[in-house]
Amino acid sequence: MLAISVMNGLVIGVIYALAALGVSLVVGIMNVVNFAHGELYILAGYFSYLFASALGMNFIAAMLIALALVFLLGIVIEVTLIRPTYGNDMYSLILTFILSIVLQNAYLLIFGPYPNKPPLWVKGAADVFGLFLYGNQRLAALIAGVAVIAVVFFIIKKTWFGRIIRATSQDREMAELNGVDTTRLNMLSFGLGCALAAAAGVILTPVFPVTPTAGVPVALTAFVVVVLGGMGSMWGCVVGGLLLGLVENLGAAFISTGYKNVFGFIILILVLLIRPSGLFGRAKV
Amino acid sequence: MKCKRRITAVAVALLLLCGSAWAQDTIKIGVVGPRTGPAAATGAAFEEGIKLATEYVNSKGGVMGKKLEIVFEDTAGAPDKAASGFERLVTRDKVVMVLGESHSSSALAEIEVANRMKIPFIVVEAWADEITSKNYRYVFRAGPSNSGVVSKTIAKWVVHEKFKRAFIVAENTDWGIGIGKLTENAIAKAGVPSESMITERNSQDHYVELTKIKAFKPDVVLAYIYGVGLHYFVAQAGETGVSSKAVTLDGAGPPSLWPDYWKNVGDYGDLECFVSSMHEKVELTDLAKHYREAYTKAFGKAPTDYKSRSIFDGILIAADAVSRAKATDADKLVDALEKTNLKTTRGMAKFSLEKGGAEYHQWEPPMLVIQWQNKQQVVLYPPEAATGKIKH
Numbered sequence: 001m002l003a004i005s006v007m008n009g010l011v012i013g014v015i016y017a018l019a020a021l022g023v024s025l026v027v028g029i030m031n032v033v034n035f036a037h038g039e040l041y042i043l044a045g046y047f048s049y050l051f052a053s054a055l056g057m058n059f060i061a062a063m064l065i066a067l068a069l070v071f072l073l074g075i076v077i078e079v080t081l082i083r084p085t086y087g088n089d090m091y092s093l094i095l096t097f098i099l100s101i102v103l104q105n106a107y108l109l110i111f112g113p114y115p116n117k118p119p120l121w122v123k124g125a126a127d128v129f130g131l132f133l134y135g136n137q138r139l140a141a142l143i144a145g146v147a148v149i150a151v152v153f154f155i156i157k158k159t160w161f162g163r164i165i166r167a168t169s170q171d172r173e174m175a176e177l178n179g180v181d182t183t184r185l186n187m188l189s190f191g192l193g194c195a196l197a198a199a200a201g202v203i204l205t206p207v208f209p210v211t212p213t214a215g216v217p218v219a220l221t222a223f224v225v226v227v228l229g230g231m232g233s234m235w236g237c238v239v240g241g242l243l244l245g246l247v248e249n250l251g252a253a254f255i256s257t258g259y260k261n262v263f264g265f266i267i268l269i270l271v272l273l274i275r276p277s278g279l280f281g282r283a284k285v
Numbered sequence: 286m287k288c289k290r291r292i293t294a295v296a297v298a299l300l301l302l303c304g305s306a307w308a309q310d311t312i313k314i315g316v317v318g319p320r321t322g323p324a325a326a327t328g329a330a331f332e333e334g335i336k337l338a339t340e341y342v343n344s345k346g347g348v349m350g351k352k353l354e355i356v357f358e359d360t361a362g363a364p365d366k367a368a369s370g371f372e373r374l375v376t377r378d379k380v381v382m383v384l385g386e387s388h389s390s391s392a393l394a395e396i397e398v399a400n401r402m403k404i405p406f407i408v409v410e411a412w413a414d415e416i417t418s419k420n421y422r423y424v425f426r427a428g429p430s431n432s433g434v435v436s437k438t439i440a441k442w443v444v445h446e447k448f449k450r451a452f453i454v455a456e457n458t459d460w461g462i463g464i465g466k467l468t469e470n471a472i473a474k475a476g477v478p479s480e481s482m483i484t485e486r487n488s489q490d491h492y493v494e495l496t497k498i499k500a501f502k503p504d505v506v507l508a509y510i511y512g513v514g515l516h517y518f519v520a521q522a523g524e525t526g527v528s529s530k531a532v533t534l535d536g537a538g539p540p541s542l543w544p545d546y547w548k549n550v551g552d553y554g555d556l557e558c559f560v561s562s563m564h565e566k567v568e569l570t571d572l573a574k575h576y577r578e579a580y581t582k583a584f585g586k587a588p589t590d591y592k593s594r595s596i597f598d599g600i601l602i603a604a605d606a607v608s609r610a611k612a613t614d615a616d617k618l619v620d621a622l623e624k625t626n627l628k629t630t631r632g633m634a635k636f637s638l639e640k641g642g643a644e645y646h647q648w649e650p651p652m653l654v655i656q657w658q659n660k661q662q663v664v665l666y667p668p669e670a671a672t673g674k675i676k677h
Contacts, residue, residue: 134524135525208517
């Protein structure tokens with residue numbers, strides 16, 4: 001029981017971290033909470049289902065097109081909805097909340113109420129060290145999730161673009177004085193944040209089929225991970241995601257399966273009591 | 286300019302008058318159910334049943350010489366929305382009766398409104414016993430109840446198939462917790478050892494639950510999980526090796542019949558069992574045959590989700606009561622409903638008047654246990670309706 005709970009906690013934790021990274025990126029740079037984050041995750045799932053199942057495309061091509069489309073949609077959302085609200089965080093919050101409801105209803109209208117998913121990348125289950133059977137698609141999702149997180153870390157930590165992102169998130173005015181076009185950076189960052197939601201969506205949809213409202217718990221978990229890890233902290237997302245995944249699974253295994261979601265919130269409250277800015281968050285001076 | 290305004294005002298007034306006159310030509314009945322939310326598929330099934338029932342009733346002359354009109358209010362599966370939606374149907378739409386619902390938690394909120402506003406309410410697909418055991422005068426149920434499904438179908442099937450160890454897994458809702466507990470008691474009485482577990486309704490991941498189930502080594506898993514959660518459960522039961530050792534029963538039914546069931550669960554869906562009140566080879570009345578034909582003609586496919594037929598029956602029962610009452614007064618409608626003796630697709634509908642328990646104002650239609658065998662539905666239980674034997 002312990003082995004499979006830890007394994008499952010790690011897999012689910014990586015996925016939580018991936019979903020939360022996009023939220024964290026947008027919050028860190030733009031101070032915008034995107035309430036439609038979960039719906040963009042779902043949109044990518046629907047796209048990959050549409051391209052791979054309905055149009056018969058190769059699943060990798062379907063995933064990449066889905067990612068690109070959600071990235072572009074993210075840019076459109078930033079330009080049309082978010083940009084006019086700069087200076088008032090509440091407006092962007094309300095707008096993205098409305099957007100999430102509009103998207104949920106649009107999905108219901110277009111794709112119907114039934115769950116949808118693209119074909120599995122790999123079928124069957126693997127015997128893990130003779131201890132338990134584990135779905136091959138989940139293992140593939142784990143590898144893909146770790147790979148995407150590694151790429152994001154590389155971009156943020158090692159590239160010129162990443163340096164600009166970090167500089168702007170630390171001191172926007174100073175970055176502007178040094179010639180950073182923060183308006184364009186906002187646009188690209190928002191698009192990247194949406195693309196990260198999409199990455200989580202395309203990786204997970206073969207495991208967990210999407211429905212019009214399935215994005216709500218995804219966004220909620222992502223927000224919990226971001227707050228747990230510390231607003232805007234990438235390492236916070238990874239550690240927070242893994243912690244949440246492990247706590248939920250170990251709690252379900254050894255305490256009660258009926259309160260799986262409650263354990264995460266208990267940990268969140270405990271962490272916030274001790275460190276109000278989250279595990280890796282910077283305290284405001 | 287003034288003259289133009291007057292003409293416009295007169296035109297608007299005439300239109301409003303005509304509107305109210307037209308409104309009087311119909312008898313309005315409200316339907317509550319989830320058109321959005323995790324069980325929006327039930328709303329889609331309800332819409333199909335509403336269309337067929339309305340056409341059927343109106344083709345037979347309507348109700349009290351007027352056309353029947355159905356107003357469908359979305360409850361999203363949330364009790365607060367359900368209660369306010371019910372109230373809107375009564376105050377805004379002036380419906381004479383309300384029926385529907387498929388979430389027990391929502392129905393439990395709605396029966397309080399029905400009782401307070403004194404509006405007859407026929408629940409069709411919310412199973413919690415508390416809905417009728419409160420013995421409210423204005424609340425009826427023309428559909429399965431937890432205790433009825435367990436005592437008349439599931440527990441008997443478990444004994445009939447000679448299962449030796451059962452695991453009960455139930456979602457943490459009024460329906461899930463209630464039916465899980467009843468099953469536990471019923472199969473314990475029958476001498477079948479079992480273990481139970483509550484699972485989170487919105488959980489996508491059931492690996493931990495399935496590992497616990499596997500350790501118990503059951504030969505049957507009774508799963509009370511509704512919606513897409515059932516698809517996750519069946520697929521993951523296959524991945525973790527549970528379904529290769531035990532038969533899984535979907536204790537609700539419709540999710541095993543949704544169009545994307547096979548795509549979502551893959552080969553792991555074969556040999557899964559589910560309860561249902563509908564099967565093409567078990568038509569209890571000629572009305573059931575009419576329903577199947579009308580459905581196929583209207584939607585270009587065979588009916589699968591039995592909840593579309595449940596709402597069809599519910600509307601027929603409501604229309605029949607209004608016709609016999611020859612009035613829209615709530616108390617006269619309740620009196621008429623209590624005297625219901627109507628042929629529906631699932632047999633003769635007749636509400637029990639025995640007070641004190643969940644039987645009050647309850648009509649329990651027969652249910653079947655069906656198994657997927659090579660993607661074909663094989664009826665296993667009751668024996669008199671069986672079309673094949675269980676496969677492991």
